[in-house]
Amino acid sequence: MEKLIEQFSVGLFFWQTILFLVLVFILKKYAWKPILDSVSEREDTIRESLESAEKAKKELTELQSKNESLIIEAKIERDALLKEAREIKDKIVNDAKGEAKEEADKIVKAAYAAIEAQKSGAIAEMKSEMASLSISIAEKIIRKELSSDEQQKSLANELVADLKLN
Amino acid sequence: MVIRQVIMQFTRALFFLAVLVLIQPVFLTASEHSEHASDSTESTQIVYQEPAQDGMSMKQEIKAHIQHHLQDGHDFHLYTDTETNTHVGFPLLVILLDDGVQVFSSSRFHHGESVAESNGNFYALHHGKVYKTDAAGTFEMRDGHVHNEKPLDFSITKNVFSIMAFALMLILLFTGAARSYKKSLVPSGSAKFLEPLIIFVRDEIAIPNIGEKHYKRFMSYLLTVFFFIWLVNLFGLTPLGINVTNSISVTFALAVMTFVITQFSGKKEYWKHIFWMPGVPVPMKILLAPIELLGVFIKPFALLIRLYANITAGHIVLMSLIGLMFIFHSWIGSTLSFGLSVFISFIELLVAALQAYIFTMLTALYFGSAVAEHEDH
């Protein structure tokens, strides 16, 4: 310890302190600050560009997955549309079928009705025709063979019963 | 622009010179071994014009040489040619606070061999320290110590000169690196090599120890300390004989700065931790307060002693091994110690970086404890 204190030189201590402080200040101003600033600036640039690259990549994959999902969605939609269309078609066809049947039924009914009407008309006509015919026949018969009243009457009754039957 | 060119050329030339000097010692150590060591003579009164003693044993010579190597000096002394007794180096400025300010060139001391006169005062060197003497340069010796008056010595010594040179080197190196960032954010030139180191200090030392929030304030100090200690340690390993970090004053100055910054940036929690440790019973609190307060001073003290002792020990071991080469007269021993000294040199290269790292990291740790905002137990 004593040897150390003996070796200590105030002058050297003084000069070292002064020179070192001057060195720190000069280097701080002209070396450390510019160097550290440049280094950190460069690091920032690198970090930023890496980050932006990462971001772009992320965006790209996002876009891709978006596209994919869009395609899938479109497919689903298309399928749904197709299904719907098919359903509509079926429905239309079914409806048409029903309607056609109804119409047909209606027509058939109408036809039946018309036939019936015509038939009854024809029967009536026939009846009147028959009546007139029978009258004419009866006239003829009367003219020719109406000799007895009884005969006349039974004939007429027979005729009328026949007519009524129809 | 022209000035910059000139400075660049100048530094390049300096570097070449340094390399030349670095290579020299391989041959130099062989011729250096009879360094004069008149310091070791101990009589009640010695006068410095005494010639260097002959007949000193090799071991004493080596010891004296190591001591000389570890010491600060008033002139930039590279080596001595004992054959012609010429010293290679250059004189520096001596500044003494005694009777006003005395400023003169250290060449007046003639490497400690003569008495320097300035404004009617006489000064002489003993063990690398300036003492006030009479015109004949007489030292009052009592039980092995000089009792002459010691003026306050603010000289530009070898170490101070080296610190200036290192500061200049660091400034040139790092402002050059900073300039390369002006062109583009991609480092070029020396910045390519320095940037990973700077980022290492930031990411491995500052951020983990201080925290993301506060580390920016301390970065300048941490970086400067790290590179300063590293560079100085590395140059200490070169045979130029520049040993700045093995002088206690330098490490003391660094530790004082760390201490002051730590205390000044200490937050409420830091002080509370020292004086009134939260979460322990009151008797423990009273017991802990002096211990913690003592720890505040011991921490930077350990910091300065660690750096000083590591570097000094490294130098002593290395130089002793080199010295052993001359003590062994057999080729086996010398080869062995040569191999060992090469090995230790590599270890010392590691230690140079490691000590810079540890000093910076512990500094950061202390800063971190000072600015910590919540206890993390």
Place this chain on the structure above:
Amino acid sequence: MSDLFKYIVQIILVCLVTLGVHIMVLAFMDKPLFDNQIITAYAGNVALAVLIVMGLLKVPETLQNSRGFLFLLGSFLKFGFFFLAFYSNFKVDGAIQRIEFFAFFIPYAAALVMETKCLIDRLSK
């Protein structure tokens, strides 16, 4: 203001009690009672402690975190005070005797404890 007043009174009281005990111990040991600048030591330490407590209480908002630093500065101030006023007188006979050392150290410790108490109070707020 009342806080500051309370602390000052506490410091003075504690130091007076310590001084009393100190003198009693000295009397018991048959030593000179008012030697070694003992009064100066007590007065100086009390004055410095009051100064430091004032500093601790009146510190501006921006330096709230640096109160501990202020405390350390106060300690350095005391060391300066010791070296200026006592060291040379104590060292006159070559070494600092135990009794001389205690003449300064006891008031120093008493004032230090009170300052620390004040600092802890401030920090716990």
Place this chain on the structure above:
Amino acid sequence: MEIPAIVGAGLVVIGVGIGIGRIGGSAMDAIARQPEATNKIQTAMLIAAALIEGIGFAALFAV
């Protein structure tokens, strides 16, 4: 018989050596067990070793 202070310093240094050795060994074990935490372990190891080393220096220079 008086024991010289340097003996005490030597004892302290032995203790410091054992301590730092144990820290290093434990750190190696920890790294082997959790290689991914190497950085954290190294930092903690260095801090602990540095603190113990401080005691050694204190003992050496107290002599």
